[in-house]
Amino acid sequence: MRNTMLVGWVAAAAILFLLFAGGVATADEMKMVGDVVKIEISGPNAKTAKATLKDTKTGKLVTVIVNDDLTLDKFKDHRIVVGDEIRCKYEVQDGKNVSKYFRKTAGC
Amino acid sequence: MLLAGVAAAKEHPGKEYIERNGYQGPSTCEAQGCHPGTAKEFLDTVHWKHASPVPNVEGLEPGKEYGMKNRIYTMCNGNDIVNHLKEIPASPVTGKTKFAGCNTCHPGNHISDVGSVGKDAENAIDCLVCHASKYDFRRRRAYKDETGRVVMGQDRSKEAALSVGRPDVRNCMVCHESAGGGVLIKRGFAYARETDVHAKNGMVCVDCHAAKNHRIPTGFDPNNWASDGIRVSCEDCHKETPHKDGDLNRHVARIACQTCHIPRTGGAIAKDFTRWTQGADKFYEPTTLSKEANETTPVYAWYNKTVRNEPHFIGPKGSREEMGSRIYPFKIFEGKAFFDKKTGNLLSMDFAPPMSTGDALAGVASAAKTLGIKEYEPVPGWQTIYFGSTHLVTKEKALTCFHCHSRNGVLNFRALEYAEKEEEKLTNASIYFDKMAEQQKEEW
Numbered sequence: 001m002r003n004t005m006l007v008g009w010v011a012a013a014a015i016l017f018l019l020f021a022g023g024v025a026t027a028d029e030m031k032m033v034g035d036v037v038k039i040e041i042s043g044p045n046a047k048t049a050k051a052t053l054k055d056t057k058t059g060k061l062v063t064v065i066v067n068d069d070l071t072l073d074k075f076k077d078h079r080i081v082v083g084d085e086i087r088c089k090y091e092v093q094d095g096k097n098v099s100k101y102f103r104k105t106a107g108c
Numbered sequence: 109m110l111l112a113g114v115a116a117a118k119e120h121p122g123k124e125y126i127e128r129n130g131y132q133g134p135s136t137c138e139a140q141g142c143h144p145g146t147a148k149e150f151l152d153t154v155h156w157k158h159a160s161p162v163p164n165v166e167g168l169e170p171g172k173e174y175g176m177k178n179r180i181y182t183m184c185n186g187n188d189i190v191n192h193l194k195e196i197p198a199s200p201v202t203g204k205t206k207f208a209g210c211n212t213c214h215p216g217n218h219i220s221d222v223g224s225v226g227k228d229a230e231n232a233i234d235c236l237v238c239h240a241s242k243y244d245f246r247r248r249r250a251y252k253d254e255t256g257r258v259v260m261g262q263d264r265s266k267e268a269a270l271s272v273g274r275p276d277v278r279n280c281m282v283c284h285e286s287a288g289g290g291v292l293i294k295r296g297f298a299y300a301r302e303t304d305v306h307a308k309n310g311m312v313c314v315d316c317h318a319a320k321n322h323r324i325p326t327g328f329d330p331n332n333w334a335s336d337g338i339r340v341s342c343e344d345c346h347k348e349t350p351h352k353d354g355d356l357n358r359h360v361a362r363i364a365c366q367t368c369h370i371p372r373t374g375g376a377i378a379k380d381f382t383r384w385t386q387g388a389d390k391f392y393e394p395t396t397l398s399k400e401a402n403e404t405t406p407v408y409a410w411y412n413k414t415v416r417n418e419p420h421f422i423g424p425k426g427s428r429e430e431m432g433s434r435i436y437p438f439k440i441f442e443g444k445a446f447f448d449k450k451t452g453n454l455l456s457m458d459f460a461p462p463m464s465t466g467d468a469l470a471g472v473a474s475a476a477k478t479l480g481i482k483e484y485e486p487v488p489g490w491q492t493i494y495f496g497s498t499h500l501v502t503k504e505k506a507l508t509c510f511h512c513h514s515r516n517g518v519l520n521f522r523a524l525e526y527a528e529k530e531e532e533k534l535t536n537a538s539i540y541f542d543k544m545a546e547q548q549k550e551e552w
Contacts, residue, residue: 033388056388070300073278078246085389103291105387106208 029091032062033105036084041075049075051102053086064090064097071102080104120272131269133262134233146322147230153322153336155215156233157223158188160334165415166425175334176210177222180456181422182443182491183288183331185381185394186210188222190456190475193250194258197464201390207250207258208463213283218250218260234262235272238279242271245282280313288376289393296375296439297499298401305501316340328413329496330424330438342366355509355543364436367408368507370497371518373439374401381445381457382488384466392466406437406497408519419447419454423494428525435524438494446472446486455486509540 034053041049049072052063066072074080080102089101122142129136134147154160159175162168177188184191186209193209214222220232236243240263247263277299288294301308306316317324323336342365349357350365359368376398384392410433412426426433446455446468458478461470472486512519514535521531533539 035388077242077278078244079282081246085387104286106290106391106393 029089029100030097031087031089033057033085033087034062036080036082036086037061039075039080039082041072044076046072046076048072051075051086051099053088056085062088062090062097064088064099064102066099066102068099068102071099120270122272123270126266126269130266131236131264133231133264134235135231136269137235146235147233150233150322151225151229153324154334155322155324156229158211158214158334159223160336162333162335164328164413165330165333165417167417173334176213179333180454181331181493182379182381182445182454183294183376183441183493184210185443185445185457186459186471186475187456188214190478191459192221193218193260194460195252196391196460199390199464204389206389206391208459212250212260213287214260216260217262218258236263236268237282238275239272240268240279241273241276243268243279275312275314277307277312280317289379289396290398292374292401293376293396293398295495295499296373296399296401296404298374299499303401303500305503316345327496327498328411329498330411330415331422331493331495333415362434364411364434366497366501367435367437369501369503370406370437370499371502371505371507371511372402372500373404373406373437373495373497374399374500375404375439376441377404378442379444381443382468383444384462384468386466391463393463401500404439405518407440407494408435408437408524409494410434410524411436419452420489420491421493423492435519437497439497441493441495443491443493444488445491447489448481449485449487450483454491455481455484509544510537513537513539 032053032055034055036051037054038052039049040051047067049066050063051066052061054061066075071080080086085105087101087103087105088099090097090099092098122137125140125142126136129139137143137146150156154175157173157175158177159173162174165174168174176184179187188209188211191210193207193211195205196208198205211218211222215234215237216222216224216229217232217234220229224232234248237248244263244265244267247261247265249261250258251261253259281299284295285291286293292298297303299307299313314324317326317340319325320338323338325338325340326332326335327339327341346365348360351357356368376396378397380395383395385395386392409424410426410428410430411424412430412433414425416423416425424436424438445457447453448455455472456475456479457468457471458474459471461474462468469486472484476482476484507518511517512534514537517535521534522528526534
């Protein structure tokens with residue numbers, strides 16, 4: 001009885017560990033602030049775009065893939081343009097940086 | 109109604125005229141007997157004046173109009189007057205300047221500014237920012253003209269004018285999303301399929317905020333004072349007994365729809381205007397703590413649609429005894445800024461000095477000068493604001509029996525004026541046990 005319970009707990013802990021570790025691996029989320037240096041979008045019906053940001057801390061160029069409609073819309077009508085400062089979160093998927101959050105830092 | 113809007117967006121009868129003559133602004137909209145008097149009428153709305161009579165807030169000067177034009181509070185410690193659109197002094201680090209100010213969220217050109225009247229004002233209205241689906245926002249930027257005046261640009265291209273229609277969500281969100289100093293800071297409501305049942309049903313802002321002569325209806329958010337005198341509420345479209353479940357319907361008399369249907373809030377939770385933080389561009393912004401849509405929990409209070417307004421508190425009035433009061437959810441916000449020790453009143457701020465150098469007191473001094481306040485003694489202090497919570501409507505995550513009627517439930521019955529004995533009864537599984545047991549049986 002005691003033993004089975006113990007086994008149960010160990011198994012549960014192992015599963016939890018796996019879940020947790022798995023979670024960390026996929027949610028490898030990067031955060032940065034940077035100025036937009038380039039936006040590549042293929043016209044008004046585009047479903048995806050590439051934006052290149054210059055990391056304000058490191059000066060490095062980072063290119064992210066943007067797929068969400070709200071941000072694409074802001075590229076299309078130029079609410080977001082080259083020179084704007086952006087707070088960006090992205091995940092690395094198959095070697096590509098996929099944007100999860102892409103917002104101007106300043107408002108009014 | 110929805111259909112009519114879509115049809116109008118497709119086939120605007122003025123298409124040919126605009127193609128031939130181009131777009132000169134409101135005069136084009138009013139040409140040839142189309143939409144006569146619209147511009148003049150617009151000048152008398154909240155969206156132009158950023159002010160109106162305010163009947164439901166205490167402590168205001170009678171006869172005076174209030175709104176973003178002149179209000180002083182701690183979500184936006186400036187306003188159109190003290191923090192008007194201008195060129196911010198160069199950052200000592202980069203030597204660069206930028207344009208900023210509250211009235212960037214005004215559909216004028218800044219020469220004809222908030223509340224201006226007359227022909228020039230009429231001609232300055234940016235009709236297309238609300239009506240065009242192809243607006244190029246590179247043109248809606250502040251710049252200095254030949255005479256050194258700061259002008260807010262507009263897109264008056266033929267292409268934009270040819271795309272006119274009923275305002276879409278984006279037209280409204282251009283301004284409403286960026287209120288409070290950044291994306292979704294002020295109210296934190298992301299209006300999207302994932303976050304709102306109405307968005308999921310394809311509804312747009314103006315399906316609910318259906319304007320009459322450019323008077324846009326609002327509600328009774330304790331912190332949204334200016335109104336065009338018309339109001340919108342959930343009950344305009346839904347019956348007061350909208351549920352199949354009679355137990356839910358019985359609650360509507362004392363509990364607002366929002367309380368159950370908007371269980372979360374979002375946006376800024378606190379801001380400090382006494383301490384500005386330097387950003388990557390070396391300009392400073394007030395230090396702000398912000399959360400995403402649905403990341404924060406509301407506070408619940410009785411509300412009779414009149415507002416307690418004191419230097420350290422803006423929020424709902426109401427009580428359990430009063431039958432006109434209902435329990436509403438509020439997004440709570442705390443702001444730190446300077447108060448005048450002499451009068452106890454909150455002081456306002458011109459953002460230009462602190463934006464450039466981080467010196468918050470220089471901002472207070474500049475605002476005091478604009479307002480003609482000669483003597484004041486600034487001391488830091490906090491103000492609590494209750495914001496109404498009316499978007500982010502959900503059906504699936506709506507609060508139900510056990511969310512409220514349990515010991516660790518969302519309502520603090522004692523704070524809501526229920527006696528200890530009543531609380532004991534109201535936070536007991538016996539209230540909902542049979543019902544939920546029955547539901548559970550059905551579900552499995």
